[in-house]
Amino acid sequence: MKLGKKSTIIFRIIYLAIFITLVIVLLQGIIDSGNEPNEKPVEVVEPVPNQFGFVDDSLNKYTDIVKRNETLSDILEPFNLNNTSALEIALGSRDTFDVRKMRAGKLYHIFTSNDSLNSVEYFVYEKDPVNFVVFDLRDSIRVYEGKKVVDVRETTKSALIKTSLYDALMESNASIELAIRLSQIYAWQIDFYRLQKGDYFKVIYEEEYVDSQMVGIGKVLGAYFHHNSKEYFAIPFVQDSVYEFFDENGNSLQKEFLKTPIEFARISSRFSSRRYHPVLHIYRPHYGIDYAAPTGTPIRTVGDGIVTAAAYGKGNGRYVKIRHNSVYTTMYLHMSRFAKGIKKGAKVKQGQVIGYVGSTGLATGPHLDFRFYVNGSPVDPLKVEIPPSHPVKDELRNDFEKKKKLVLDELEKIQVEGLNPPA
Numbered sequence: 001m002k003l004g005k006k007s008t009i010i011f012r013i014i015y016l017a018i019f020i021t022l023v024i025v026l027l028q029g030i031i032d033s034g035n036e037p038n039e040k041p042v043e044v045v046e047p048v049p050n051q052f053g054f055v056d057d058s059l060n061k062y063t064d065i066v067k068r069n070e071t072l073s074d075i076l077e078p079f080n081l082n083n084t085s086a087l088e089i090a091l092g093s094r095d096t097f098d099v100r101k102m103r104a105g106k107l108y109h110i111f112t113s114n115d116s117l118n119s120v121e122y123f124v125y126e127k128d129p130v131n132f133v134v135f136d137l138r139d140s141i142r143v144y145e146g147k148k149v150v151d152v153r154e155t156t157k158s159a160l161i162k163t164s165l166y167d168a169l170m171e172s173n174a175s176i177e178l179a180i181r182l183s184q185i186y187a188w189q190i191d192f193y194r195l196q197k198g199d200y201f202k203v204i205y206e207e208e209y210v211d212s213q214m215v216g217i218g219k220v221l222g223a224y225f226h227h228n229s230k231e232y233f234a235i236p237f238v239q240d241s242v243y244e245f246f247d248e249n250g251n252s253l254q255k256e257f258l259k260t261p262i263e264f265a266r267i268s269s270r271f272s273s274r275r276y277h278p279v280l281h282i283y284r285p286h287y288g289i290d291y292a293a294p295t296g297t298p299i300r301t302v303g304d305g306i307v308t309a310a311a312y313g314k315g316n317g318r319y320v321k322i323r324h325n326s327v328y329t330t331m332y333l334h335m336s337r338f339a340k341g342i343k344k345g346a347k348v349k350q351g352q353v354i355g356y357v358g359s360t361g362l363a364t365g366p367h368l369d370f371r372f373y374v375n376g377s378p379v380d381p382l383k384v385e386i387p388p389s390h391p392v393k394d395e396l397r398n399d400f401e402k403k404k405k406l407v408l409d410e411l412e413k414i415q416v417e418g419l420n421p422p423a
Contacts, residue, residue, distance in 0.1 A: 051148050051211075052109075052124050052134055059111040059121060066125075068104045075123075079110060082119035084137060089123075092141035097125075097133045129215040130208075151209040152218050156410075160418040161199040165192055166264075168201075177217045178205065183263065185220060185234050185245050188255035190227050191382065193267055201225045202414040204407070219243070222407035235407050237400050239392060248408070250392035250400055256324070257386055258302040258350065260291070261332060261370050262357070268292035268367055270382070287378035288333070288371035295336050295366040297357040302330055307346045307354075310338055316369075317361025320354050329376070333369035334361050 047055040066075070073086035081089075090099045102108075102125060111122040123135040130150060136142040157178065159168035169179050182203065183192050206218030223234035223245075234245040234253060245253040269290035301322055308329075309321040318335040320342060336358025348354060359366045372381040392400045 052122075052132060053146055054122060054134070054136070056111050056122075058114055060114055060118065062110040062112070064108060066102050066104050066106050066108060070104070072099045072102065075108065076110075076120065079112060080117055080119040082117070082137070084141065089135060089137065089141055093133075093135060093143040096143040096145060129210050129213065148210045150215070152206050153209060154204065154221065155207050156202070156204050156414050158202040158414050158416045159200065160416055161195050161201075162197055165195055165201075175207075175214070175217060178203070180263070181205070181217055181220055182223065182225075185223060185253060186225060186232060187258045187260075188253055188386070189232050189259075190225060191259045193260065193265065194382075196228060199225070199227045200416045200419055202411050202416065204410055204414075220245075222411055224411045233408070233411075235400075235404050237392065237396075237403050239390075239396060244390070246392055246400070248404060250397065252390040255386045255389060256303050257328070257330075258300070261299050261302050261330075262291050262293055262297060262368055263300075265291040265293040265297065265368070270380075288331070288369045289381050291357075291368045291370060293357045293366065293368065295356070295358055297366075297368075298339075298353045299332050299335065299355045299357060299368055300351050301332075301348045301354050303328070303350045305330075305348055307342060307344055307348060310343050310346075313361060315362045317363060318355065318358065319361075322348060322354075327375055329373040331369075331371040331373070333371070334358055334363045334367060336360065336366070 047057055050056045064075075071086075072090060076086050076089075093099060107126040109122075109124040109126075110120055111124075112118045112120050121136075121138050123137065125133045125135075127133065130148050131145065132148065133143065133145050136144075157169070157172055157174045159172045159174075161168050162171075165179050165182065166176065169176065182201065186192075201224060203223040204221040205223075206221065207214050208216045208218050219236070220234070221236060225232040225234075233248045235248065236243060237246055238244070247253060267289060269286060301320075303322075303324045305322040305324040307320060308323050309319070312318050316331075316333045318338065319331060319333040320335065320338065321329065321331045323329050332355060334357075335355040338355045339353045342348070342354050357366050357368050363369075370381060372379055372384055374384065
């Protein structure tokens, strides 16, 4: 039977469609066979920036320290600056960093192109172990500051006092910065010049590391001091967005006055109603505490107040008198000079430097004669009792109690080497 012309055309179209379908299937199989599931796609590895924030894997690096009297021009002179100059770099960076502030002993790094020109692409100056300045010199001068990644590690220290807090920390391989932190936290409770043998402390705090090197102390997370048979806790708690320290009863450790006006000085003479005067060679009252310290040692006011006198007296030498409120007044005698801005009527803040140790007036050597007055009458600064301020608010008491328990539990776990366990 013969097919009609119209039927023949239809069959040809069907055959052509089948043929095209088979070709497509075949090609798809070939493509799929080239992508075996066991073959992993090629991963593109992105270059990793260095600690200063730029990629240096194709650059040469030179590291050195700034030498005495060495300038930026001296440092860059041996290198190709690629149509710029040290002066242009200094001018281009002045809004970010004054190159005249580069200090001897500080690290710097020079990154140059890895070719015959060896031109400087980056210059990095390390201000300290954490902060640095990058001079990007590739196209135009671009200068920016940055910080290295700081690794914060929680740790603990404890020590039995044999001679001083400083010696105890040195024996336990702690940073002197920790001694300063503790003296600041307990400035209103403990006179660190009067620590006794047998006193001891425990502290939880953060150490900050950069490149596996300890560069500083972070937050103090809790502390305990056993001094003169009394217990002193320091529990950190955030109140009114301020990180403060409180005792176990929720009273702030910050009182109205610091215990001492000089950090780490020696008491050379105490408050007395009858003391032999080393210059006049007579017995007379000494209504203050003498702190022996080198000339030029900073003297800080023990509390907020207003300067009522900054003058020179025949016996007192250069002295500053500060009225803190209607009850309390303090005096600081025998200064070598006043701090900038200290004059009658000036307002001062607690801890502010008001002058420097000297030996002016009737003095045999450099020291500070510190005097404390209550309602106009002299009192022994070492014995005056000031009530605590800024207790934990009632609405935050539950949160504080939870925080206190965590801190006290951690402090309890810390052992003090050399301390005899209680009987």
